[in-house]
Amino acid sequence: MRLSFRFAIALAAVILLVLGANALFGVRRDLAMFEDDMVRDAATMGRVLGPLVAETWAREGEDRARSFVSAANERETVQVRLVYPGGDETTKPLIDAQELSSLQTPGNLVRRTRIVDDGVEVEALATYVALPAPAGPGALLEIAEPLRGEQAYTRRALLSAATTTILLALLCAGATTVLGVIFVGQPVRRLVDLTRRIGGGDFSSRLDLRQRDEIGELAGALDSMSGKLEKAHNDLAKESAEKLAAVETLRHSERLATVGKLASGVAHELGTPLQLVSSHARLVVEEPTVSSEVKESAEIIREQADRMTAIVRQLLDFARRRPSSREAVDLADAAQRAARMFVGPADRTSIGVRVTKPAETVEVEADPEQLLQVLSNLVTNAVQAMPKGGQLEIEVGGGSRPGVPGDWARLSVRDEGVGMPPEVRRHAFEPFFTTKDVGKGTGLGLSVALGIVEEHGGSIDIRSEDGRGSELVVWLPKVRPA
Ligand SMILES: Nc1ncnc2c1ncn2[C@@H]1O[C@H](COP(=O)(O)OP(=O)(O)OP(=O)(O)O)[C@@H](O)[C@H]1O
Ligand SMILES: [Mg+2]
Numbered sequence: 001m002r003l004s005f006r007f008a009i010a011l012a013a014v015i016l017l018v019l020g021a022n023a024l025f026g027v028r029r030d031l032a033m034f035e036d037d038m039v040r041d042a043a044t045m046g047r048v049l050g051p052l053v054a055e056t057w058a059r060e061g062e063d064r065a066r067s068f069v070s071a072a073n074e075r076e077t078v079q080v081r082l083v084y085p086g087g088d089e090t091t092k093p094l095i096d097a098q099e100l101s102s103l104q105t106p107g108n109l110v111r112r113t114r115i116v117d118d119g120v121e122v123e124a125l126a127t128y129v130a131l132p133a134p135a136g137p138g139a140l141l142e143i144a145e146p147l148r149g150e151q152a153y154t155r156r157a158l159l160s161a162a163t164t165t166i167l168l169a170l171l172c173a174g175a176t177t178v179l180g181v182i183f184v185g186q187p188v189r190r191l192v193d194l195t196r197r198i199g200g201g202d203f204s205s206r207l208d209l210r211q212r213d214e215i216g217e218l219a220g221a222l223d224s225m226s227g228k229l230e231k232a233h234n235d236l237a238k239e240s241a242e243k244l245a246a247v248e249t250l251r252h253s254e255r256l257a258t259v260g261k262l263a264s265g266v267a268h269e270l271g272t273p274l275q276l277v278s279s280h281a282r283l284v285v286e287e288p289t290v291s292s293e294v295k296e297s298a299e300i301i302r303e304q305a306d307r308m309t310a311i312v313r314q315l316l317d318f319a320r321r322r323p324s325s326r327e328a329v330d331l332a333d334a335a336q337r338a339a340r341m342f343v344g345p346a347d348r349t350s351i352g353v354r355v356t357k358p359a360e361t362v363e364v365e366a367d368p369e370q371l372l373q374v375l376s377n378l379v380t381n382a383v384q385a386m387p388k389g390g391q392l393e394i395e396v397g398g399g400s401r402p403g404v405p406g407d408w409a410r411l412s413v414r415d416e417g418v419g420m421p422p423e424v425r426r427h428a429f430e431p432f433f434t435t436k437d438v439g440k441g442t443g444l445g446l447s448v449a450l451g452i453v454e455e456h457g458g459s460i461d462i463r464s465e466d467g468r469g470s471e472l473v474v475w476l477p478k479v480r481p482a
Contacts, residue, residue, distance in 0.1 A: 002180075002181075002185060003180065003184055003185065003188070004176065004177050004179075004180025004181050004184055004185050005177060005180075007176050007177075007180050008172075008173035008174070008176040008177045008180065009173065011169075011172050011173060011176050012169040012170070012172065012173040013169075015165065015168055015169040015172055016165055016166070016169050019161070019164070019165035019168065019169075020161070020162075020165055022161075023157070023158065023161030023162070023164075023165065024158075024161075026157070026161070027154055027157045027158060027161070030153070030157065031150060031153075031154060034149075034150050034153065035125065035150070038125050038145055038150075039110050039125065039127065041145075042078070042108075042110070042125070042127035042143040042145060043108050043127060043129070045078070045080070045127075045143055046108055046127060046128075046129030046141050046143055047129070049069075049072060049080065049129075049141060049143075050129045050130075050131055050132060050141050051132060052068070053065050053068060053069055053082065053131060053141060054131045054132045054133065056068045057131070057139075065082065066082055069081065069082050069141070077145065077146065078143055078144065078145045079115060079117070079124075079142075079143075079144045079145075080141065080142070080143050080144075081141075081142045081144075082131075082139060082140075082141065082142075083128075083139075083140050083141075083142045084138050084139055084140070085097035085100050085101075085138055085140070086138070093126075093128065093140060093142055094113045094114075094115060094124075094126050094142065094144060095111045095113050095126060095128075099111065100128060100140065103128055103130050103140070107129075107130065108127050108128060108129045108130075109127070109128045110125060110126070110127050110128075111125075111126050111128075112124070112125060112126075113125075113126045113144070115144050115146060117146045117148070122146045122147065122148055123146070123147045123151070124144045124145060124146045124147055125144070125145050125147060126142060126143070126144045127142075127143045127144075127145075128140050128141070128142055128143075129141040129143070183211070183213075183215075184215065187209055187211060187215045187216075187219065188215065190207055190209070190219075191207070191215070191218060191219060191222060194206075194207055194219075194222055194226065195222070198222075198225075198226055198229065203226050203227075203229045203230035203233055204230060205226065206223045206226060206227070207219040207222065207223055208223065256431060259431065259432075260318065260319040261319070263315040263316070263318055263319045264315070264316060264319035266312075266315060267312045267313075267315040267316040267319065268316075270308070270312050271309070271312050271316075274305050274308050274309045274312060275305075275309065277301065277305040278302055278305035278306055278309060281298045281299070281301040281302035281305060282298075282302055284298035284301075285298045285299050285302060311442060314442055314444045314445075314448065315442075315444070317373065317444070317448045318431060318444045318447065318448050318451070324367035324370055324455070325367055326365050326366055326367050326456075327365070327366075327367075327368065328363045328364070328365060328479055329363065329364055329365075329366045329368050329371055330361055330362070330363055331357075331362045331363065331364060331396045331409055331411055331476075332355070332357035332361070332362065332396045334368065334371050334372060334375060334411075335355045335357065335375065335394045335396050335411065336355055337372060337375075338372060338375035338376055338379050338394065339353045339354075339355050339379070339394055341376060341379075342379050342380075342383060342392075350389035351383060351386055351389050351390060351391070351392055352390070352391045352392065353392045353393075353394070354391065354392070354393045354394070355393075355394045355395075355396070356393060356394070356395040356396065357395075357396040358396065358397055358398065360398075362396055362397065362398045362409045362410075362478065363409070363478070363479040364409045364456070364476040364477065364478060364479055365456070365477070365479050366456050366476065367452075367456075370452045370456075371452075371456075373448065373449070373452065374448075374449040374452050374453060374474060375394070375411070375413070377445040377446065377448060377449045378413040378445075378446075378449060378472050378474070379392065379394070379413055380445060381413075381445055381446070381472075382413050382414075382415035382417060382470070382472075383415075384417075384436070384440075384441075385415050385417025385418050385419075385469075385470060386415055386416060386417040386418075387417075387418075390415060390416035390417060390469075391415075391416055392413070392414070392415050392416075393412075393413075393414040393415075394411070394412070394413055394414075395410075395411070395412045395414065396409075396410070396411055397409075397410040397411075397412070398410060398478055401475050404475075406477065407477070407478045407480065408458075408475050408476070408477065408478055409475070409476045409477070409478040410473060410474070410475060411473070411474040411476070412471055412472065412473040412474070413471070413472050413474075414469065414470070414471040415469050415470055415471075416469040417469055417470060418466075418467060419464050419465050419466045419467050419468045419469055419470055420462065420464040420465075420466065420470055421466040422466075425462050425464060428446050428462060429446050429447055429450045429460075430443075430447060431443065431444055431447040432444065432447075433447075446460075449474075453474055453475075453476065456476055456477070457476070457477045458474060458475045458476035458477060459475050460472055460473065460474050460475070461473045461475070
């Protein structure tokens with residue numbers, strides 16, 4: 001059962017009880033007053049009528065006194081009679097004669113009894129007044145008044161009290177139900193809903209109840225609890241995500257370390273035999289006595305051995321076992337060197353190479369060989385990205401770097417090649433990530449370049465769109481002119 005209904009029923013019961021009791025007491029009090037009035041009236045009547053009847057009796061005899069009493073009867077609703085305790089059917093009192101023995105003169109006695117009024121037996125109040133001498137001995141004046149009016153009043157009063165009480169109880173119960181639903185039922189329902197949502201793991205909902213009562217306080221406390229839970233939940237989720245990312249990074253670096261060790265081991269083991277193969281193949285090529293077919297085969301062996309040596313070198317670079325020796329390097333010079341290395345191969349594929357540099361010298365503190373390798377890896381990628389030719393531009397610059405304070409040197413390698421879709425951009429720096437065919441790329445170029453640049457305190461940005469060329473920007477800390 002709903003709380004407001006319970007309140008309503010309890011209130012209705014209390015109202016019924018209190019008002020009902022009040023009405024009953026009221027009616028009883030009124031009835032007592034009513035009876036007091038009747039007794040007083042009857043006593044007064046007896047006091048007035050008694051001496052007169054006694055007087056008439058003495059002067060004109062009993063019959064005359066009786067007709068005097070009958071005359072008094074005609075006007076009033078009261079029934080007045082002359083009675084004797086030992087009289088016959090018509091003259092004996094309505095009550096037991098025994099009770100009248102205590103009656104004295106002057107004085108009266110009041111008793112409840114039943115009389116016949118208008119042919120109907122009704123309850124009545126009988127008052128007895130002893131007649132003074134010279135009336136007959138033991139003669140009494142009986143004044144009986146039916147309690148009809150009193151009973152009718154009781155009925156009316158009780159009916160009206162009952163109607164008022166029931167109406168009031170219904171009205172209060174209805175009002176309590178409506179107010180209870182508005183001020184208690186609905187807010188409590190919302191509280192329950194919110195609690196269920198919190199239990200289900202949804203901490204984002206709020207009640208924002210504007211009620212200034214206990215329910216409002218409870219809603220406020222629940223809202224604040226929900227807010228704290230949401231914060232704790234978010235913090236926990238963030239923390240878990242960070243932990244997961246940290247674990248992933250750790251695993252990644254562990255993998256890289258393992259790959260690095262493996263790579264350097266393999267490179268060391270293969271490097272010397274490959275060099276031997278290459279130099280012996282060269283000896284065969286240069287030997288004048290061997291046939292041209294053998295020379296051709298030896299040439300192929302030498303080429304492939306050189307390719308393998310290059311791969312081994314890249315593996316060694318990746319593992320970075322070579323010590324770096326740094327000096328001030330003019331970036332424009334480094335760019336020119338890299339460009340020169342590619343003028344030959346670029347020519348064959350109709351690629352134009354251009355170096356742009358600022359008027360002032362841009363210097364960085366770097367290992368010249370490593371810097372050349374970075375450039376060479378970037379330029380190789382750019383050339384490979386333009387199989388149908390295009391313009392390759394190496395630009396040297398300096399100045400500020402967006403979002404990072406400091407004085408920076410900038411070296412950008414721009415091509416008009418195939419570009420990189422977002423997926424490739426995301427993984428381009430990962431070791432062994434390549435989109436090239438087997439034998440064409442090891443996927444180490446960018447990872448080696450980034451490793452070197454980061455060791456020099458810089459970084460590499462990729463700006464590229466699928467099919468619209470790429471620009472790889474190398475940022476290195478600039479050496480301030482002395
Ligand atoms: N200038 C570029 N234009 C388009 N894609 C590029 C460019 N530079 C790099 N990429 C993409 O990034 C990938 C990784 O490059 P990365 O230099 O590390 O390896 P690779 O060139 O595939 O092999 P490797 O350099 O070891 O011979 C390339 O396979 C290519 O998909
Ligand atoms: Mg490459």
